Amino acid sequence: MSDLLKGNFDTAKPVVDNSEDGQTLEQRFEKEALKKLGGSIAFVAKQEVVWGDEDAEQDD
Amino acid sequence: MDASQAEREPATADSPSLGQQLVAQMGEITRARILDLALANARANLPAIREGQSLKALRDMEIGEGDKAVVIAAGPSLHRKQVAEQLLAADYDGAIIATESSMLYCLRHGIIPDLVVTVDPHPSRIVRWFGDPELTEADLQEDDYFQRQDLDSSFAKALRTNAEIIELLEHYGPQMRIAVSSSSASSVVQRAHQSGMQVYWWNPMYDDPNRQDGITRTLQAENGLPCINAGGNVGSAAWMMANAVLGKKRIAVTGMDLGYYADTPYRNTQYYYEALALAGEERLEEMYMHIYNPHLEQWFYTDPAYLWYRDCFLQMAEHARCATYNCTEGGILFGDPIHFTPLADFLAA
Secondary structure, rough: OOOOOOOOOOOOOOOOOOHHHOOOOOHHHHHHHHHHHOOOOOOOOOOOOOOOOOOOOOOO | OOHHOOOHHHOOOOOOOHHHHHHHHHHHHHHHHHHHHHHHHHHHHHHHHHEEEHHHHHHHOOOOOOOEEEEEEEOOOOHHOHHHHHHHHOOOOOEEEEEEHHHHHHHHOOOOOOOOEEEEOOOHHHHHHOOOOOOOOHHHHHHOHHHHOOOHHHHHHHHHHHHHHHHHHHHHHHHOEEEEEEEHHHHHHHHHHHOOOOOEEEOOOOOOOOOOOOHHHHHHHHHHHOOOOOOHHHHHHHHHHHHHHHOOOOEEEEEEOOOOOOOOOOHOOOOHHHHHHOOOOOOOOHOOOOEEEOOEEEEEEHHHHHHHHHHHHHHHHHHOOOEEEEEEOOOOOOOOOEOOOOOOOHOOO
């Protein structure tokens, strides 16, 4: 963008581009949306369904 | 590929839709979203856990007559199929296990569940099922999650309903048991205690508990609680407890649609705003998967989270030492080894 826009004055302080890792607004929006998706809690793809309760453990 | 997978949109095999791509990432996305919060909650709950009872204690109790259990989740079929009325009419005396989200439905119909289950670590949403004494109109304006969905449409009248559930729990709470996950928010734990419910603590599994340096194993060493594979959501956790903790051998699930009736507007789905952000208005359809239920000869549609729940459930059911009957009479949860059957048939058997 700095190649396209030319000011006719010098800024008092250097201007820093704060956009995250060069991501577009759309990409940031999608990233935030993804963070809110998902289930309520984890699922572990394992046959053992209870652990730490010696009486109940089912270990195939 | 099993039969149920084959019924998904034809795009599945070669060019998965956006929604289908997300299903494959749901486990990872869920972990990223909940793990830090769930473990922080577990640490904060440690004093209460040390003073409380473990879920193990339920194994010594006779809960419900016989080997049957009915799990009541809060999907839209719960109302459409009049589950409570059917249970009452049949004089059903087996165990009733309810998700916290269906607690209000049960109590309104005069059913006191034998066990309520809660697991989601969300800091402000889950407490709403218990009645949130701090709830204000500003909160409602900020988060319309409940009002948009058909989980329990009466939450649209949120403040009035909030007062009602507080009153119901004040009255019936002391007669109720609740399996509270260590991941639960302090607001939920506080409400469970305030209302006099008998609290039984447990841990959800986060990874393979046999991993020496794993999260589940470390957590269990810290708080001593049994760890349960919760299957991604509270309904699956309730079903798991019916078998693995209460030892029931014939388990019916109700209100476990894991999807939406075809006439439900997208706006009323759980992740509508997120779907909109990811796909945009023009491609919104790609976020949802349409599934034909051959048992009902009816179409339903679902979102990536619900479809992931279904995949998790089918995996768990395959290894469970019980017969599972889906008596929801709606939705997308079908496939081997689940018996898809009307609730009336289950109750009569």
